[in-house]
Amino acid sequence: MKKQLGPLFVFLSAVLFSLGGVLIDKIPWQPLSINGCRTLISALFLICYLKITKHKFVFNRSVLLGAAFMCLEMNTYVIANKMTTAANTIVLQYTAPIFIILFMLIFFKVKPTKLDLIATAVVLGGIVCVLLDSLGGGRIAGDLVAILSGVFYAGVFMLDTFPGGDALSSVILGHSISALVGLPFLVQETDFSPNVILLALALGVFQVGFAYIFFTEGIKRTEPVAASLIAGIEPILNPILAAIFANQMMSPMAIVGAVIVIGAVAVYNLLKAKADAKKEAA
Numbered sequence: 001m002k003k004q005l006g007p008l009f010v011f012l013s014a015v016l017f018s019l020g021g022v023l024i025d026k027i028p029w030q031p032l033s034i035n036g037c038r039t040l041i042s043a044l045f046l047i048c049y050l051k052i053t054k055h056k057f058v059f060n061r062s063v064l065l066g067a068a069f070m071c072l073e074m075n076t077y078v079i080a081n082k083m084t085t086a087a088n089t090i091v092l093q094y095t096a097p098i099f100i101i102l103f104m105l106i107f108f109k110v111k112p113t114k115l116d117l118i119a120t121a122v123v124l125g126g127i128v129c130v131l132l133d134s135l136g137g138g139r140i141a142g143d144l145v146a147i148l149s150g151v152f153y154a155g156v157f158m159l160d161t162f163p164g165g166d167a168l169s170s171v172i173l174g175h176s177i178s179a180l181v182g183l184p185f186l187v188q189e190t191d192f193s194p195n196v197i198l199l200a201l202a203l204g205v206f207q208v209g210f211a212y213i214f215f216t217e218g219i220k221r222t223e224p225v226a227a228s229l230i231a232g233i234e235p236i237l238n239p240i241l242a243a244i245f246a247n248q249m250m251s252p253m254a255i256v257g258a259v260i261v262i263g264a265v266a267v268y269n270l271l272k273a274k275a276d277a278k279k280e281a282a
Contacts, residue, residue: 006217017238020077021239024081024203036179039074076148088139091126092146094150101119167216171212
């Protein structure tokens with residue numbers, strides 16, 4: 001029964017993650033203030049979860065590296081959301097699998113396969129479409145920050161890959177560091193109306209806190225490829241919510257780029273799963 005809940009947990013985490021674009025857009029604070037507030041709330045929330053589940057907190061080089069990736073990913077994600085559209089941010093961040101291929105080569109000397117190289121080329125084509133669309137709209141800097149967020153997001157997916165790594169410990173430490181980074185900016189804000197406070201709480205408790213609980217529990221019970229395909233609902237749902245609640249409409253060129261990126265990553269995961277299955281059967 002617990003294993004059957006895995007895909008549901010991953011699905012719920014993707015839905016909660018997709019709320020980020022809309023909620024961040026509605027809060028009239030600078031990016032680091034927003035991230036500092038949401039990570040402070042989520043860190044406290046996750047520490048309580050750590051205590052309840054009696055999960056031992058781990059601190060070592062791998063956990064610290066994972067925390068650094070987590071901190072940098074979350075800050076660049078919020079900055080990108082303020083500099084470009086929520087749709088562009090999540091689509092460009094979704095290029096993370098391509099950077100995982102690069103990290104696997106750098107850190108573990110795993111050479112990319114022909115499928116890896118083809119997927120990289122196709123995704124790059126999608127990125128070019130999104131960037132070309134942003135040239136005329138003055139959002140190119142935000143799109144570049146979103147790509148950088150994708151680089152750091154690749155590291156987040158590898159939290160348990162490095163020797164001695166522990167995903168939950170890295171998440172808590174990364175959120176705590178982000179909270180400390182954002183605190184000096186948060187105290188400079190002047191708008192603490194009830195509406196803003198509620199939005200900040202929603203970000204910390206649901207969009208980050210519960211989302212990461214569902215995510216960490218879900219990937220324990222779900223095959224990695226299946227989990228990544230289910231998580232693909234985030235870059236689809238995020239632009240829809242942004243269009244409905246924040247009036248952020250995607251242009252035809254941006255839509256083409258999004259379809260290329262999301263489609264390429266989905267097909268890549270499916271083909272890779274089949275190739276891995278053949279290797280195991282041989």
